[in-house]
Amino acid sequence: MEERLQKVLANAGVASRRKCEELITAGKVMVNGEVVSELGVKADPTKDIITVSGKAIKKEAKVYIMFNKPKGVITSVSDPQGRSVVTDYLKEIKERLYPVGRLDYDSEGLLLMTNDGDLAHKLMHPSHHVPKTYHATVERVPHGNALEKLQNGIKLEDGVTAPAEVEYHDIDPEKKFATISITIHEGRNRQVRRMFDAIHHPVTRLKRISFGGLVLGNLQRGKNRRLTAEEVSKLMESVAEVAIVPGTATAETAED
Template sequence: MERLQKILANAGVASRRKCEELIKEGKVTVNDEVVTELGAKADPTADVIKVSGRPIKQEKKLYLLFNKPKGVITTMTDPKGRSTVNDYLKDVKERVYPVGRLDYDSEGLLLLTNDGDLAQKLTHPKHHVPKTYHATVERVPHGNDLEKLKKGVKLDDGMTSPAQAEYHDVDPEGKYATISITIHEGRNRQVRRMFDKIKHPVTRLKRVSFGGITLGGLQRGKYRKLTAEEVQKLRDAADGIVTAADAEDAMEDN
């Protein structure tokens, strides 16, 4: 027996959190009985589980790496008709969902999967999964400014955890710098707000690593399946097993 929201997430219905919402809204039935309790359990091999009247099916697990362009919404649909991640996945038959988010104005590495259990672990703050970004900012921050990021800065929603931050590229004329920064949290627009705090606004933000997985040479707007080794690396990251070498590789990735 497993928790109902976990069964739904593993079947690719939606993220774990969204599945919990579906349950609370009374849209899930088990053997034709409406279930609204989040603690309810079921047997996916024996019980008939439906969402909005449609039986779920245990889909084959799929793990994708997508290089999201700027100006794309990190959702599968958008009521305003804006470009979404789904527009780039037309030939993917399985239902997959983004693992976390990338802002509309941000670009780079985005993971998608129908493995709701892994997605939940990767995005839950308690697992401290590292995410590395290349942030191009106005002017060149002093070393003392980077030290502030490394120690944590106070934002409106509290202190940030210590980050890794180092120069990736510096304009000889001092007009801009690209900083490689690794964080272990997932607050809304966190990296941008951290650089705003040290008075160096971000002009371009690209995620280059998530849980030790890097973009490599994947072109913008393209996706590929993760290898078995990469999926295992994500599982290790979700369990807190990210090596120092992984973190160093992420900081150096282009």
């Protein structure tokens, strides 16, 4: 797939995107034997021969990783405050990976990591309504009519939520807490927590157990594994039917 040349170079590890733009305007980049000195040119790194100062860039293989993010880890590739980030747990993987969407600092569970920018963008775009399922442990036990409000859509400060799939997963015998399984198809900022706040049952623990057909299963906290070819195919199929119109809204960055 064709992408802007500076992005292709940055993804190949040549330099930062801004530095790659400088290399292009300086006439140091060639595509299929021709010098490219203007920004905006696109290239396909899987088909085109791209060189920088006479050296061919490496063609990075697409990598898809399921990671079980622990609580207290930042969903980012770096943190100016020096806190633990998700890529700290993926140092054995040579390719540069980026998280698809986010789990906030206090949340845990399934996080998809990849260097496939096109698939990541489609999975995060609201037009595809990618399902995300969480186990939310909340204070006390919500009555059935409270859960019905979540199922039907509940008013938050940024609008009414889309209908959710909600059911009891576990209930404390002393009724001090309950774990609710909730599936949403949106990606608003801290959405699940705000939904339960709205019915007066604050979340004390939040774990994502599935995303777009992927299931966390028994993958241990802090561990990762590569997706199977079948899992990657299913992800691609799930976002293949809806075409994204340039300029349309994108999903929020923090999904829970």
